[in-house]
Amino acid sequence: VVLADEHLQIDVRHERDRVVVELHGELDLVSAPLLQAEIENPEIDSTEVVVLDLQDLRFIDSAGLRVILATHERSHQRGQAFALSRGSAQVQRLLSVAGLDEHLRIIESPDELLV
Amino acid sequence: MSNQMTRDGTIDAKDQPVSDAGIGLLIEAGAVLASSLDPTTTMGQVAHLTVPHLADLCVIDLRDEEGSIRDVAVAATDPSIAENLAALRARHPLDPDGKHPVARVIARGEPMLLAEMTSMLLDSFAQGSEHARFMIENDYRSAVVAPLPARGRTLGALSVLRLGDSTPYRKNDLDLVCELARRAALAIDNARLYTERTRIAHTLQQALLPESLPDVPTAEVEARYCAAGELNEVGGDFYDVLPYGLDSWMFVIGDVCGKGPRAAGVTALARHTLRAAAMCGQSPTDMLGTLHRALRQQPPEADMCTACLVLMTRVNERTLLTVALAGHPPPLLIDPNGAARQIGRHGTLLGVLDPINIAEVQAELGAGETLLLYTDGVPDAGVAGDEPLGESGLIELCGRAPSLSLPGFLEHIEQVALKCAQGTLRDDIALLAVRALNRTPSQR
Numbered sequence: 001v002v003l004a005d006e007h008l009q010i011d012v013r014h015e016r017d018r019v020v021v022e023l024h025g026e027l028d029l030v031s032a033p034l035l036q037a038e039i040e041n042p043e044i045d046s047t048e049v050v051v052l053d054l055q056d057l058r059f060i061d062s063a064g065l066r067v068i069l070a071t072h073e074r075s076h077q078r079g080q081a082f083a084l085s086r087g088s089a090q091v092q093r094l095l096s097v098a099g100l101d102e103h104l105r106i107i108e109s110p111d112e113l114l115v
Numbered sequence: 116m117s118n119q120m121t122r123d124g125t126i127d128a129k130d131q132p133v134s135d136a137g138i139g140l141l142i143e144a145g146a147v148l149a150s151s152l153d154p155t156t157t158m159g160q161v162a163h164l165t166v167p168h169l170a171d172l173c174v175i176d177l178r179d180e181e182g183s184i185r186d187v188a189v190a191a192t193d194p195s196i197a198e199n200l201a202a203l204r205a206r207h208p209l210d211p212d213g214k215h216p217v218a219r220v221i222a223r224g225e226p227m228l229l230a231e232m233t234s235m236l237l238d239s240f241a242q243g244s245e246h247a248r249f250m251i252e253n254d255y256r257s258a259v260v261a262p263l264p265a266r267g268r269t270l271g272a273l274s275v276l277r278l279g280d281s282t283p284y285r286k287n288d289l290d291l292v293c294e295l296a297r298r299a300a301l302a303i304d305n306a307r308l309y310t311e312r313t314r315i316a317h318t319l320q321q322a323l324l325p326e327s328l329p330d331v332p333t334a335e336v337e338a339r340y341c342a343a344g345e346l347n348e349v350g351g352d353f354y355d356v357l358p359y360g361l362d363s364w365m366f367v368i369g370d371v372c373g374k375g376p377r378a379a380g381v382t383a384l385a386r387h388t389l390r391a392a393a394m395c396g397q398s399p400t401d402m403l404g405t406l407h408r409a410l411r412q413q414p415p416e417a418d419m420c421t422a423c424l425v426l427m428t429r430v431n432e433r434t435l436l437t438v439a440l441a442g443h444p445p446p447l448l449i450d451p452n453g454a455a456r457q458i459g460r461h462g463t464l465l466g467v468l469d470p471i472n473i474a475e476v477q478a479e480l481g482a483g484e485t486l487l488l489y490t491d492g493v494p495d496a497g498v499a500g501d502e503p504l505g506e507s508g509l510i511e512l513c514g515r516a517p518s519l520s521l522p523g524f525l526e527h528i529e530q531v532a533l534k535c536a537q538g539t540l541r542d543d544i545a546l547l548a549v550r551a552l553n554r555t556p557s558q559r
Contacts, residue, residue: 097443
């Protein structure tokens with residue numbers, strides 16, 4: 001599945017028991033609803049593991065953080081494991097400033113095994 | 116009226132169709148009316164549209180909230196007539212309860228055709244002798260006055276007039292004038308609503324920010340705010356400076372996620388919760404905890420907010436700072452040489468996750484040093500696809516602090532941020548700064 005607007009592209013990859021949602025570009029007030037709509041997809045609910053791959057995400061703002069937190073919350077409610085892979089310096093800075101690096105599982109690569 | 120507009124805007128001609136020229140005029144009106152959101156501009160454009168094909172003179176009179184007929188737009192083939200009539204209306208406003216056709220049309224909401232106006236008729240509804248003389252001197256001959264209907268009310272009236280030897284209006288001209296008036300009324304109503312909405316947004320925005328900052332002895336305090344987006348959107352950044360007991364002040368800056376009425380509501384909640392918590396003498400950490408709980412109680416969607424609190428206390432000639440952060444970038448402490456360092460430890464943003472983890476960090480503000488609190492809009496200022504200003508860019512800008520006045524320094528940051536954003540900010544910018552004065556004011 002590929003969704004895109006001017007500055008955010010979302011690729012959703014299903015791999016056996018997990019789904020990897022790759023974000024490319026910028027996740028902000030304008031593009032956040034696009035990700036919000038995508039994570040409400042029932043196909044994502046049925047997997048065991050949800051990974052948000054931020055490796056190619058250049059920019060995020062508080063509206064973007066909110067959607068990531070909503071994804072985390074949704075996975076938690078469904079008993080799914082949830083993790084993020086590292087984003088750009090700006091993305092990592094905001095995650096750290098927001099105190100989310102303590103709450104969310106951050107992995108080095110989306111292929112890292114989640115136990 | 117014999118001809119009716121159908122729902123899709125075509126003309127259902129029962130007797131006499133609106134002429135091709137009339138349809139052309141309505142099409143042109145559509146384009147003109149869609150182009151402005153300023154009521155005065157819209158009125159002027161409509162009046163000009165009718166001259167000279169439909170009228171030698173066109174007047175639009177609007178009723179205000181009290182019922183007086185005040186706002187007037189006039190257009191005429193002879194500009195001096197338009198000018199003189201506008202001046203005349205200003206000197207002698209129309210009596211809303213009088214006999215003038217405009218007053219009668221506004222009161223009744225029905226159009227009037229005055230096919231042939233005699234001087235006796237003109238005299239009967241003149242607002243005094245000057246008005247009567249004006250109408251007779253300019254050879255008023257024939258007129259159609261149509262109401263301006265919008266949302267069940269009559270906003271005013273559109274009058275078209277022919278002077279001297281021009282062909283008098285006939286019954287079939289009524290439909291065209293009424294249709295034009297209907298379209299103009301919608302455009303004027305929309306423009307008024309837009310203006311009103313912008314005014315409300317502006318008032319609301321003002322209510323979310325302190326009117327003035329309190330006087331802090333031994334320190335200079337300055338703030339700056341720049342909202343992103345349209346004028347009628349309310350931003351989510353806020354700042355405040357609160358007196359906090361003897362010789363202590365609480366500096367507050369925060370950012371509510373989102374824009375518009377919902378964010379404005381959360382911003383008001385955040386600002387007033389922090390004010391109340393400060394009045395109760397809560398520590399910065401406890402104040403943030405109180406705000407977190409208040410946000411958590413807000414159903415149904417998670418409203419989140421970041422905040423930075425700095426408690427400044429004067430103790431024995433020293434200025435001590437206690438910094439607490441909740442999802443907010445740390446403030447910068449700038450020394451007299453312009454070197455800046457971040458103070459504070461990252462803490463959890465408020466309103467979405469439990470438990471929150473916030474730690475207080477102590478520092479001291481020396482003489483001539485500046486403390487700068489800011490929101491993310493500053494380092495994030497940039498255009499899509501390009502590197503934003505960044506925290507490193509902001510730290511670099513702090514090098515200018517010692518050589519600038521405090522207002523000048525904040526203005527400089529704002530200018531650079533706006534430049535990085537190429538004039539269009541994607542997030543609001545709020546800046547709050549405090550500079551310790553040298554110990555003895557006479558040395559300044």
